[in-house]
Amino acid sequence: MTDQITEPAGTGREVGRSRPRKEDARLVTGQTNWTDNISVTGLLYLAIVRSPMAHARIDRVDVSPALERPGVVAAFSGRDLAGGMGSLPCAWPVTEDIVLPDHPPIAVDEVRYAGDPVAVVVARDRYAAADALEAVEVDYTPLPPVLDLQAALAEGAPLVHADKGTNRCYDWPLATGESFDAVRERADVVLKRRYHQQRLIPNAMEPRAVVVTPLAASGEYTLYSATQIPHVLRIMLSMVTGVPEHKLRVVAPDVGGGFGSKLQVYGEEAIALAVARELGRPVKWTESRSEGFLATHHGRGVIQDIEVAATREGRLLGLKVDLLADMGAYLMLVTPGIPILGAFMYPAIYKMDAYEFNCTGVFTTRTPTDAYRGAGRPEATYAIERIMDELAAELGLDPVELRRRNWIRHEEFPYTSIAGLTYDSGDYEAATEKALALFGYDDLRSEQQKRNERGDTVRLGIGVSTYTEMCGLAPSRVLRDLRYAAGGWEAASIRMLPTGKVEVVTGTSPHGQGHVTCWSQIAADVLGVPFEDVEVVHGDTKAAPQGMDTYGSRSLVVGGAAVHHAARKVVEKARKVAAHLLEASEHDLEFTDGVFSVKGSPDARKTIQEIAFETFSSHDLPDGMEPTINAEHLVDPENFSYPHGTHLCAVEVDTETGRTLIRSYVCVDDVGRVVNPMIVEGQVHGGLAQGIAQALYEEAVYDDEGNLVSGTLADYLVPSAVDLPEFVTDRTETPATSNPLGAKGVGEAGTIASTPAVVGAIVDALRPLGVTDVRMPCTPQRVWEALRDARAQKGETS
Amino acid sequence: MIPAAFDYARPATVAEAVGTLDGAAEDEAKVLAGGQSLLPLLRLRLAFPSLVVDVGRIPELxxxxxxxxxxxxxxxxxxxxxxxxxxxxxxxxxxxxxxxxxxxxxxxxxxxxxxxxxxxxxxxxxxxxxxxxxxxxxxxxxxxxxxxxxxxxxxxxxxxxxxxxxxxxxxxxxKKDGWGFHYEKFSRTAQAWAVVGVAALVRREDGHIAESRIGLTNMGSTPLRASATEAALAGAPVDAVARAAESAADGTQPSADPSASPEYRAHLARVLTRRAVLAALG
Structure with missing residues (x-):
């Protein structure tokens, strides 16, 4: 069944309801502990000297002139701190023979990207620290930058890590089904395209920040960080700095966005911890926006060669994908794995007989890349959806029809894709039919035809993206098979307080998603307590000691499921107490809306909140029962979750100026059962904004020397609400079978789906004029140049 | 994003402000009005004045x-x-x-x-x-x-x-009473600077274009006038606009940045000038 969203998705009163978010009052007023708001007595401020060039040998660092500056307490070079800090970790060595370079938090001998830390200055206030930076003397001998992914692999190319003897980080192949060569033989049509995933700079609203407070007497440290991953960070920083794990508490207070950029173990976090240990004083570091552009990891940065073989009727036979992925200068937490997450998604929702994939990771002298909203799946979805458009054009088929001929039909679920994933549920037909109707597809096609015939200056184009993605990271055994260092479980515990209030302790670490609200809804339904009586504890390794944190659209489908299970355990424990108090058999008890009652005697009743107090007093518990109804539960997911949907975009392209205007955007997403429709819609809107941003606006531009040219928000264009159309969003609902909520992840879906819909629409608008591709971002200039080149080519061939 | 240290003066009158600036050597003093251009320069440490003269509280201005x-x-x-x-x-x-x-x-x-x-x-x-x-x-x-x-x-x-x-x-x-006008701004996002902008003023007389004034944004190191187009429009019929706009980029030297090459800017200047003048004509 689909199309049930008008009914509550759960059985209770809360799940399925658009509850306004509990956390918003403090988030939107800023009356909260953003890391940079934290102040303690004696706090010192760090500022970091960064490399002004992409690649150079460090001949000399002299921090002593900075010590002369007013307010400066200490200053350290990379060498000064090298003894106290090991290499920053990479938790995802994707192959056995991967090249894993050393990554000192502060460069010691060599800088490898513009922005690489070289020294740190410690001062009594942030102004003194900023002023003292210029006093640090550094002598560099420039080395050749490594910027071009193909040239970097050539024999004799300058090396990013000379000791490794190569810029090739790894080759990661996958081949399933028949051989691609075999299906190519029998194909009627073979198309090959190259697409470029430009580098993107994540722009969380809150810049990174870290505060470390040491307790010298006991050797304990509390590290506050604007991070997505307090639990992972604690383990990793313990390993990097040698501060024992049990002496390190990591707190992620309210965090203002991440999009993957705070799924990281950053050098600055290790530096702050090392300096606090060295000085025995609390320290703070907060990045500026332009500093973040250089030193917060980037996303994307992939050259994609994609080849498709098909029959004349448009049936896909096989797919071959070859990637060059820009690692940047170092491997950070999950850098090498990002394109591998995409490896499984190139076949998307389509059936085929052969699939071959290879990814080559390449070092360059640029800011390291790592997860950015979608992480591998947007790249995959873009390439397959774009080449499906090209194939449709080649075969003279409507792009929706071509997809229909190849997608997995709803009655075929569960379906194991050629890449080996088992898609548990979905209904591509239903989502597509709904989207086409909302969009007015046929009317727009006829308008387009008329305008093309008239030769209008402003052309209409229609883009289609029928996507799916894999999220809800992740089954631990799959992670093992992919050589990821950790598991993918998530933890929750429920504390029933004596007064009947409830604390949900979660291992997820929200940074804008609304976990406090959603987890409250889930717990309130299972426990039958008021939504307002639930509070959610998160983001503190002391208060919420177990967790794998938040990324990969995992929190609800893994962490939310853990909350559900833990709450069920609480009910079962409470049932024992209730049966005892009501002098009834457990089997004779009904539990409805938080009330245990004896079947047939409705007056014999106890609320679960009353039982919480009875358990606290412990005056009259069943013999031998532990005096608690608290419970915890850890979920290791049995499968990923596979949201899907159909996105349709109509653009008007001004062929004189090259400007693209999105005229309408319709998306019908299937994210399974929905806990809070308003939050889902917000996630979709934000995701669309970021996907559209890649299509039209954003790009990290480097010059030939390896300097970041788009170094501020004036040059790196992040669209605002004014630049985006009104989104028409709707849903179908095929429940996920891999979690009790039936939910699928929604955090990244909009970003994954939207980029090809927009670019596909632009190409569709210009195809009659001879344009078959526009490189992202499709700036007005690039569109204008594509038209000019197409005209020139037409002139040549005619 | 913290400016280098500077002295700060907040004069209450124009005379006092001028007195403060008087004698200040070049580059040493910067006048702060609304701060929307100066403060980013200071915060990015692209400007290092030793004195900032804040004229923001001088009512006579x-x-x-x-x-x-x-x-x-x-x-x-x-x-x-x-x-x-x-x-x-x-x-x-x-x-x-x-x-x-x-x-x-x-x-x-x-x-x-x-x-x-x-x-x-x-x-x-x-x-x-x-x-x-x-x-x-x-x-x-x-x-x-x-x-x-x-x-x-x-x-x-x-x-x-x-x-x-x-x-x-x-x-x-x-005063330009009776003149048609239009500002055609081409920017990549709503809040971004103009890639190119065209400010057009046109005076009609007896169905002809009597005269025009066309200013160009971001087509060189200073704002420029599209003089050749203005000359071509003087006394011309309305249907001469498209042709006149073809010379809008003559004599300009636009810069390159990630959003636009000089060649593209010149193209935009021609297209946008035509559109601006036609819009000004109403």
């Missing part, structure tokens, strides 16, 4: 008045006030229309007309508008006031004809 055939706009009048001012709307509609495209509401509430012109950024919208309007800029220095025509005011990239000891006090704009 604010407001709009008539003076015969001219409007006189105080240098400190905010964009927001310019947009809403009835005199500006009646006699210098181009200025009101173009100012409404500047950045976003927050910037328009702080930023000032005088600050925008004195900053002399060729990518700013208002320098080209002032040029098209044949505005005059009144500067006050130790020796008194002098008037600089807009054509002479914009000297180079971020460089005006103001002397280090001078304060821009007012902008005089000849």
């Amino acid at each position: 604010r407001g709009v008045r008539e003076d015969g055939d001219s409007l006189v706009i105080g240098a400190l009048t905010t964009h927001h006030d310019v947009i809403r001012d009835p005199l500006v709307r009646r006699h210098a509609g181009l200025l009101a229309a173009a100012t409404a495209t500047v950045a976003d509401p927050a910037v328009r509430h702080r930023g000032t007309l005088g600050g925008s012109l004195a900053h002399a950024d060729p990518a700013g919208d208002l320098p080209a508008v002032a040029l098209a309007l044949d505005a005059e800029l009144v500067a006050e220095g130790p020796g008194g006031r002098r008037t600089v025509p807009a054509r002479e005011f914009f000297v180079d990239y971020l460089q005006s004809a103001l002397r280090p000891d001078e304060l821009l006090v007012e902008v005089r704009i000849p």
Whole structure:
């Protein structure tokens, strides 16, 4: 069944309801502990000297002139701190023979990207620290930058890590089904395209920040960080700095966005911890926006060669994908794995007989890349959806029809894709039919035809993206098979307080998603307590000691499921107490809306909140029962979750100026059962904004020397609400079978789906004029140049 | 994003401000009005003044008045006030229309007309508008006031004809009653600077174009006039616009940045000039 969203998705009163978010009052007023708001007595401020060039040998660092500056307490070079800090970790060595370079938090001998830390200055206030930076003397001998992914692999190319003897980080192949060569033989049509995933700079609203407070007497440290991953960070920083794990508490207070950029173990976090240990004083570091552009990891940065073989009727036979992925200068937490997450998604929702994939990771002298909203799946979805458009054009088929001929039909679920994933549920037909109707597809096609015939200056184009993605990271055994260092479980515990209030302790670490609200809804339904009586504890390794944190659209489908299970355990424990108090058999008890009652005697009743107090007093518990109804539960997911949907975009392209205007955007997403429709819609809107941003606006531009040219928000264009159309969003609902909520992840879906819909629409608008591709971002200039080149080519061939 | 240290002065009158600037050597003192251009430069440490003279609380620098055939706009009048001012709307509609495209509401509430012109950024919208309007800029220095025509005011990239000891006090704009006008701004996002902008003023007479004034934003190191197009339009019929606009980029030297190459900017100038003039003709 689909199309049930008008009914509550759960059985209770809360799940399925658009509850306004509990956390918003403090988030939107800023009356909260953003890391940079934290102040303690004696706090010192760090500022970091960064490399002004992409690649150079460090001949000399002299921090002593900075010590002369007013307010400066200490200053350290990379060498000064090298003894106290090991290499920053990479938790995802994707192959056995991967090249894993050393990554000192502060460069010691060599800088490898513009922005690489070289020294740190410690001062009594942030102004003194900023002023003292210029006093640090550094002598560099420039080395050749490594910027071009193909040239970097050539024999004799300058090396990013000379000791490794190569810029090739790894080759990661996958081949399933028949051989691609075999299906190519029998194909009627073979198309090959190259697409470029430009580098993107994540722009969380809150810049990174870290505060470390040491307790010298006991050797304990509390590290506050604007991070997505307090639990992972604690383990990793313990390993990097040698501060024992049990002496390190990591707190992620309210965090203002991440999009993957705070799924990281950053050098600055290790530096702050090392300096606090060295000085025995609390320290703070907060990045500026332009500093973040250089030193917060980037996303994307992939050259994609994609080849498709098909029959004349448009049936896909096989797919071959070859990637060059820009690692940047170092491997950070999950850098090498990002394109591998995409490896499984190139076949998307389509059936085929052969699939071959290879990814080559390449070092360059640029800011390291790592997860950015979608992480591998947007790249995959873009390439397959774009080449499906090209194939449709080649075969003279409507792009929706071509997809229909190849997608997995709803009655075929569960379906194991050629890449080996088992898609548990979905209904591509239903989502597509709904989207086409909302969009007015046929009317727009006829308008387009008329305008093309008239030769209008402003052309209409229609883009289609029928996507799916894999999220809800992740089954631990799959992670093992992919050589990821950790598991993918998530933890929750429920504390029933004596007064009947409830604390949900979660291992997820929200940074804008609304976990406090959603987890409250889930717990309130299972426990039958008021939504307002639930509070959610998160983001503190002391208060919420177990967790794998938040990324990969995992929190609800893994962490939310853990909350559900833990709450069920609480009910079962409470049932024992209730049966005892009501002098009834457990089997004779009904539990409805938080009330245990004896079947047939409705007056014999106890609320679960009353039982919480009875358990606290412990005056009259069943013999031998532990005096608690608290419970915890850890979920290791049995499968990923596979949201899907159909996105349709109509653009008007001004062929004189090259400007693209999105005229309408319709998306019908299937994210399974929905806990809070308003939050889902917000996630979709934000995701669309970021996907559209890649299509039209954003790009990290480097010059030939390896300097970041788009170094501020004036040059790196992040669209605002004014630049985006009104989104028409709707849903179908095929429940996920891999979690009790039936939910699928929604955090990244909009970003994954939207980029090809927009670019596909632009190409569709210009195809009659001879344009078959526009490189992202499709700036007005690039569109204008594509038209000019197409005209020139037409002139040549005619 | 923390500025280098500087001294700060907040004079209460124009005379006091000029007195503060007097004797300050070049590059040592910077005038702070609305701060929408200067503060980012300071925070990015692209400017290192030793003294910042904040003129933000000098009431005599604010407001709009008539003076015969001219409007006189105080240098400190905010964009927001310019947009809403009835005199500006009646006699210098181009200025009101173009100012409404500047950045976003927050910037328009702080930023000032005088600050925008004195900053002399060729990518700013208002320098080209002032040029098209044949505005005059009144500067006050130790020796008194002098008037600089807009054509002479914009000297180079971020460089005006103001002397280090001078304060821009007012902008005089000849009334353009009866002229059609339009500001055609082409920017990649709503809040971004113009890739190219075209400020057009056109006077019709007996179904012909009598004369035109066309200012170009971001087509060189200073705002420019599309002189060849203006010449081609003088006395021309309305259907001559497309052809006249073909010369809009003549003599310009636009720069390159990630959003646009010089060649593309020149192309845009031609297209946008045609559109601006046609829109101004109504």
